[in-house]
Amino acid sequence: MLYFQVVILAATVMLVYYCEFTDTFSPAEQGFICRDPALTKPNPGPEQDSRIQPIILYSVGVPHLRVELVIFLLYHDSNNLYDQEKVVVMGDCCYVNPMVRRTFRFLCVYVFGLFATDIFVNAGQLITGSLAPHFLSVCQPNYTALGCQHRAHFVSQSDACTGDPDDVMRARKTFPSKEAALSLYTAVYLAMYVMSCVGSRGGRLTGPFLSLSMVCLAILTGIIRVTEYRNHWTDVIAGQAIGGTIAVFLVTVITNQQSKDLCNSKHRAKLEFMKQSVASLH
Structure with a gap:
């Protein structure tokens, strides 16, 4: 299963590469109305030149915040993780602490969701070819040659x-908004993970404060995209819907899997205790 997961992640990365850095796929070419106010x-x-530059969104805001929150989560949940059963990796020689396994799963699923969000957004942009609010400013059509003088x-x-x-x-790739989708995906993913792992152990207001702060920053990103005339409101709302939906789905899957792992660990511990009890009787 590990190799299969590596193949899935590699294929996702390659698809993102072809969508982002090559001209393999081109957006649909929509027409426009002469001097359309929109x-x-x-x-x-x-x-x-944006107030939220891509280098800030991708290189600082996402990875650094993710690392800080992983450390925060592991700090609050370390006692339970250390008490759990170790995981055998290769025979009897190598063991992985449950904390390491949980961190690895968190990061892998997060990266997969990030790339999946990017793929969904790119697919929507290529299929729709929606025009940006500043499309005519960069298009610079010759209205005289197009017959738009009087009508x-x-x-x-x-x-x-x-x-x-x-x-x-x-300017033909604006629906849905990629920045809105990625920012809300990151915010919702981390916010839900904070609430599911920390709960009330970090205080009644710590988890909600961190979660709402991240979601508000993501929403602010979408608002700035609109005020700078880089996206329409519909672009931002669609992007946020995609990012939020993928985040909720992945966190739900992770939480369910962790619950199953914890139940299985307790079941194995109970069986081992029963075996030791029977052996001591004999």
Whole structure:
């Protein structure tokens, strides 16, 4: 099963790579209405100029926060984990503490969900080809050649844009919002895991405070995307729905699996105790 899981994770990473860093898949080319008010917002510039830059979202906000919360969770749950049965890895020579196994499972499932969210979002962007609020600003169509001087009509020509092709391509990939999906996925995943593992042991307000803080930051990310004219409200809501749904599903699966592991561990301990009791009687 370990090799099968590695293959699944590797295939997911490769699919994300082809969607993000290659031109293997191209978004659908939707037409537009001349001077459509919903598409004539000013160009906000590259993502690096955003108040929430990609390097902050992906390199700082996600991994660092994840590591800090893993340490926090393990600190509060370490006593129970140390009391559990060790897990045999290779015969009788190697053992893995349940804390290490739990951390490894947490990180692996988290990374898988992160890539799965990215794949779902990319699929939606490629299929819909939804136009950004600033699409016409980067498209720079020649309204005279398109016959839009006196009336607004629908333009479907694929060569209607005269702007930078890369900017036009990015402006066709806005639904659903990737930043909104990834940020809410991270927030909901960690928030649910905090509440399920910590509970009231860290205080009545510690878990809810951390959880609500992360969710509020994720929602703020979506609001900033809209105010900067990088996404429509519908893009943000759809992205948050995808990220939140995947997070809830994965955390539910992990929690159920941990409950089964704990029950199995207690059952094995009870059987071992009964065997020792019988042996002592003989």
